[in-house]
Amino acid sequence: MPDPRFFSRSGPFALRTLAERLGARIVLGASSDPAAIDRLILDVAPLDRAGPDEITFLDNPKYKAALAATKAGAAIVRPSHADAASPATVLLLCEDPYRAYALCARLFYPMIAATTGISPASHIHPDAAIAPGAQIAPGAVIERGARIGRDVRVDANAVIGAHVVIGEGCWIGACASLSHCLIGDRVMIYPGARIGQDGFGFAMSAAGHLRVPQLGRVIIEDDVEVGANAAIDRGSGPDTVIGRGAMIDNLVQIGHNVIIGPGCVIVAQVGLSGSVVLGRGVVLAGQVGVAGHLRIGDGARIAAQSGVMRDVGAGEEVFGTPAQPKRQYFQQIAMLARWMKARHGQGDDERGK
């Protein structure tokens, strides 16, 4: 059970209610009581630790044995895995059990916990507009002209700059700072993220580099997440745009004028240079770097630590620095390993250790 000091649980929920909310079909096991459909479920838990008042799930088939042995009162599974369950377990059948589990866990543990409204120790400019239901923690600063939407939570010591607009149901983590940006609904900005500062734009010269005013904004669409201590610079004239539902992990760097398509997944410590354009659903693994002005097509996947120095087509998978087709990169590595072995002999691997 999650540490109750840190997580306050909602519920309980009847199994029937959960099934409705998840869009799942209930199947009673051969030995389950028909009244089980109205059983109250108290919590979520993993297969091997769930008890009769808890609901669990099976996504990865390699845990089928754990499904058979689980003591959970109910389990969310794919129809094709139903026969692996114990007859004592009530099943909630659906095609994407992990997603259904996520929905279920969010019912028990809402993403944005309630605090205590607007703290008198926050600093809210009289010209800022705060919608009903907003929660503003101690030390948070809301500057002149900022507009905070309904049910937004701004955590301690966060800073919302002048005229920033934040939609509904957003969470702004502790010590984050936002300026020159427009934020959609249900956006989550993690602690320490920096959004809207000047991009890295200056006229270089031996006499001294001269900063060029950066006159664009950052536009963050609905349902985006921006990780802890990530940095997103505002545009230089055009805007920097983060498309709907993009997931951005911790310590990511996004340069000015970057356009990120909807549903992209950008893992920790990635760096995108200025004016990069990502299509829809692009996945960049950890520590990838992309050079300026490149385009990465829809659904492309860039392996960890790759350095992308040319455009990447839709659906392409690339790896390495400079990044090349992933299969080719692995072939090259294998070829080098064979040559090394031919030259230095078999004992090498052992000595190398």
Place this chain on the structure above:
Amino acid sequence: MPDPRFFSRSGPFALRTLAERLGARIVLGASSDPAAIDRLILDVAPLDRAGPDEITFLDNPKYKAALAATKAGAAIVRPSHADAASPATVLLLCEDPYRAYALCARLFYPMIAATTGISPASHIHPDAAIAPGAQIAPGAVIERGARIGRDVRVDANAVIGAHVVIGEGCWIGACASLSHCLIGDRVMIYPGARIGQDGFGFAMSAAGHLRVPQLGRVIIEDDVEVGANAAIDRGSGPDTVIGRGAMIDNLVQIGHNVIIGPGCVIVAQVGLSGSVVLGRGVVLAGQVGVAGHLRIGDGARIAAQSGVMRDVGAGEEVFGTPAQPKRQYFQQIAMLARWMKARHGQGDDERGK
């Protein structure tokens, strides 16, 4: 036009005034009214969007056609590009149009916007010294003995540690923290930057690593920029020094005792280990790493993601991990690609995609 919620424009300026400030020569087009020299210019804008009250510029020759077509009242161009302009456009001729544009944009959009002086919601130690013209935002903390120069702006929730000295005309972004450092004039510290904390110095031992007090400082010379969420550790005994006019991007790591020469450009997510010394005008592209105690000569250029494991001479260009001369690195990549092709055949590139 930049979003007026976020950018407050100065001006207008007569074209004659702008030319004087930029050190440019005014050339009236064949069809322009001689009175145009006194025309009031309201804003800067790109070639394709500027109107008759706006000034634009051409730097990259590939946009010459856009210069011919621009509706801008005036354009900053090199003398050699003057003939590409429409006869209706007034030209401001100079040798470095991008730099002149930067100066011009800074007239319309001053780098440090005025706020409202010293907020009563800031926390200023009675022994701190705040010069006239300084602006201190809500939640900012100025500790004992700190000295803040004339016309410095300290943004919300920034922390200026005990006895830190900040020169004139600096900007300290929201949530940044400074300690054990001396800062020159016109320095810009972006939000969330960390300056002056202990370096990563300890006596390693199986019995437990023991931290060694770090007794140096960080010295930041005039006109330096330090990006959002960057970290600069103080020296271990000697100082860490950032030379005049160096530009440091977001999320850069600078270890203790590093010396950075004047005018260096350090792109996002670079990491410099302890005691690295950079000469003048060194350029480190994104995500470069440099091992401890190395020297990088004046004007050297390190390509993105390179891992530098030996000294780099003045003017050298290197790439790769370990970094080697750039041309050699590309030759090596080309050689491997040819061998792969010879071995796996032509179809490979396509299959690899």
Place this chain on the structure above:
Amino acid sequence: MPDPRFFSRSGPFALRTLAERLGARIVLGASSDPAAIDRLILDVAPLDRAGPDEITFLDNPKYKAALAATKAGAAIVRPSHADAASPATVLLLCEDPYRAYALCARLFYPMIAATTGISPASHIHPDAAIAPGAQIAPGAVIERGARIGRDVRVDANAVIGAHVVIGEGCWIGACASLSHCLIGDRVMIYPGARIGQDGFGFAMSAAGHLRVPQLGRVIIEDDVEVGANAAIDRGSGPDTVIGRGAMIDNLVQIGHNVIIGPGCVIVAQVGLSGSVVLGRGVVLAGQVGVAGHLRIGDGARIAAQSGVMRDVGAGEEVFGTPAQPKRQYFQQIAMLARWMKARHGQGDDERGK
């Protein structure tokens, strides 16, 4: 001498006292006054700058000549280096002079400087528990139910989230934020570090990624350091655990469910994906990345910028992306260089520069 504005020195200490505290044996030089054993030492200093009232040390034998020439009143050295010293220098003999120097420097410059107790400008929830001796700076926020141990120092604008527990003698740097975590004794959290936020966990889908509540915590054991602007995500259900005495540098990313063994050293900008397990005393050099769910054995060493894509055995040294045995990696690089030379000739190195 360290800048007295930033460093307040304790002492003086009699040489005899220092020797006792360091567990060192005092050896008077042939020409030193026997009363020197009671001489008062005022400060630590490097070999080449120390004076007669200061103590210095020699660790690296390449500075033996500096030991012979030092004007220091006393020097901490290995017994085997004793004969290199001037007869005027009092020696403190021990087997690990750098560690002894660290202890000595910590006597003169305690790690956590005293400030002025609990600032009235801090925001402490009435249900938080603050032990005696704690120092809470202006703008720091201590949320509901948090417990702050004896002699803890929380710097300006740091945020200690609800129900967080912090042990004794810890330091929480400016603008750091902690949530959902339990912190041991003598832990140092540097400015801007982010601890305890949600990990990067969501159900991916073309219809929109759905965040999964992260129901674990971060457990930080005694004597750990976490660098400036580093990020440690809480577990997804299990906890993220940082073992006793681990040293984590700036801008490091640690994903959910990671387990770090005691005494690990993790250099700046390293990224550990979710569920990675490090054994005891693992060393990860700068900018290393480790893919999810891998295990790195006790005492393994990963060279800078490596990308680890498989488990690494105890004591292994690896390098490259994908990481391979270090010796093999260097052989491969040497082989490629020979082939390049054979193909492109000797002049290449010079032209490449």
